[in-house]
Amino acid sequence: MFKHLNKDIPASIVVFFVALPLCLGIALASGAPAFSGLIAGIIGGVVVGAISGSQLGVSGPAAGLAVIVLGAIANLGFEQFLVAVVIGGVLQILLGVLKAGVIGYYFPSSVIKGMLAGIGIIIFLKQIPHAFGYDKDYEGELQFLQADGENTFTELFNMLDYISVGAVIVTLISLAILLLWEFVLAKKSKIFTIIPGPLVAVVAGVVYYVTMQGSNLGIAEEHLVNVPVPESFDDFTSQFTFPNFSFSVITNYSVLLTGATIAIVASLETLLCVEAADKLDPQKRVTPTNRELLAQGTGNIISGLIGGLPITQVIVRSSANVQSGAKTKVSAILHGFFLLISVVTIPVLLNMIPLAVLAAILLVVGYKLAKPSLFKKMWSLGLTQFVPFIVTILGIVFTDLLIGIGLGLAVGIIVILLNSYKNSHFLHQEKVAANSKNYQLELAEEVTFLNKGAINRELQQLPNGAILEINAQKVKSIDYDVIEILDEFSVQAKERNITITFVSKKGKFENPESYKKFFEKEKKQIA
Structure with missing residues (x-):
């Protein structure tokens, strides 16, 4: 497990920087305390990563659950909602025991590849406003229609009125570093494969923020990472919230229904991401899906017990992990420890990281997931592969992840029925x-x-x-x-x-x- 540390440590650093704003953004979108998103990210990395059989998958709070969580917190209150998270975790363990993980194998390859490409496109489109300094929407948002009535494409026009010159400069510097590091420097010397390019880009972004602070080319605080900064140890421990396990709450129908909803949606998203991560794995290892449900259930129980959001395996962090050269699950585990250590020791330093740097990293991740060569390959395989592939992409880009997968799966089933009818x-x-x-x-x-x-x-x-x-x-x-x-x-x-x-x-x-x-x-x- 530890013989690939030279690959896993640099990858874990990249995943850490990607996960940090996503954990905070998803918590914000869910109407939960920002610290609850960090708890979920830490538990997803350390606990789920340790138990899971997935070598490259990374778990944490998921944007796909944000709407469910937002409504549940508004309806139940946060302490009662945490009970539902724990119940959801228990149900996921039960699903794992009942071997429900086999569901993940019933999604056609064309749909899974469409999911990866669709996520890549939506990541790319969603990061463009952040790259230009328009940070109205939270990091990690993947839905087409937004709560404020805007959508992915209208936000691209809205950003033109809020361009930050400093953010654009940081984005360009970061992209230059990332591309130079991957295509030139990494091929010239081994040292450039040990030190990850995204880390250098983050350091350059922090240096730019500090040196340009107060000038016309500076970056305002609203364009930076915003980690909660505790003033004392008591202040830090007060950020943990514990569930209300009273009999009336445990037996409350709304709490039980929310728990069941979390279990079903989180399990489905996890199984989809497991299939996608296995497709990205250069070694083509196969994740034991029932064990994955057990790991996710355990993670959700612990997250709910200490005030964290629900956890799933997430494709954005998983794909960043793969693209950064990770070899084993040590990378996912280490990223969880990095989240924990940094939030406790250097929150002030973290709050100097421009969101434009992280946007640049995710722009590269998104492009790699939706390369033009993938579309060409799927077209060459024929319409029975290309049509479900493209329908899944359009569904994800213009609705959300689960609806897009559902549309692609429906088309895939129709293709199967037509072939069965003919053959x-x-x-x-x-x-x-x-x-x-x-x-x-x-x-x-x-x-x-x-x-x-x-x-x-x-x-x-x-x-x-x-x-x-x-x-x-x-x-x-x-x-x-x-x-x-x-x-x-x-x-x-x-x-x-x-x-x-x-x-x-x-x-x-x-x-x-x-x-x-x-x-x-x-x-x-x-x-």
Whole structure:
């Protein structure tokens, strides 16, 4: 686990800088104390990272839960909401015990790749205002429609009235450092692979803020990271909030419903991000999903007990981790410790970091997730891969993560149904004579109730007096619905003077009852 520290430590530093403003921004958007977001980030890194089987996934507070959390806190109060977080964690552990993690494997690859590209595009678009010094919206926001009535694209026009020259300069300096570090310096000397470029960009941003403070090119405080600064130890400990475990709260229907909602949404987001992180992993390791649910549940219980927000695995931090060269989960764990240590010891220094630096880092992350080469590759795979891919992207960019995934999944299911409709059988006419009425219906290995409509349509279009051979030699499994269709057609065939011959592995049968019994026997044997 510790043999890749030369890769994991630099990656953990990058993830730390990405996670810091996201934890604070998501807490702000959730109507919760800023410190609750930091607690979730720390627990997500240290606790969830240690228990999880994911080598590159990073957990913390998720923007996808912000709306749910905001409404729950307004309705229940923060202490009662924390009870719901704990309940959600318990339910996630139960889901892990019940092996519900298998759900994650039912999302098509095209949808997962669309999710990565969609997140990349939305990250890129959302960071442009921050790069120009327009920080009205919180870091980490991924929804298209915002609470103030604006959307992703209108904010790009709104920022033109609030451009900060200092922020633009910092963004350009940061991007120059990041690109120079990755494409030039890292290839010239090993030292540049040990020291992460984003760390250098952050240091340069802090130096710029300090040296330019008070000048026309300076950066105002509202464009900086804003970590709570405790004045004493008692002030620090007072930032922890504990849940109200009274009997009336635990049995409150709204609390239980909120807990169940958190468990379902957090688990779904986690499983999606697990699949996405595994796709990004250069070593293509597979995360045990049931163990991941156990880890997330444990993290949410602890986070709720000490005043933290709900936790999920999150793709923004996970992708930054992968792109920074992390090799093992040590990176995720260390980023949690860095959050803890820095918040306790150097909050004043953290509050000198311009948000424009972090915007530059995320611009690079977003671009790498949605490279043009990915679109070209998906197009080359054909429409059955490209259409779910592009629908998922559009859904994420113009709605939010879960709706976008749902739309992509729906299109993927439609593609599967269409393919199943086409591939269940093959009917062709034998050209023995000019007006031959010899037909052969060849059934596939798997024939389900989804295919009965297509098969029935083919049978009904046969001309009267046809000679039909039903070839079931490849059949391994067939639903009773299809057997019923064939049985009903055999009755019609007598009226239409159609002769039916059934061919199976055991020979030919001309008596419809024979092949009906054969199918039923085969089905029992398979079962």
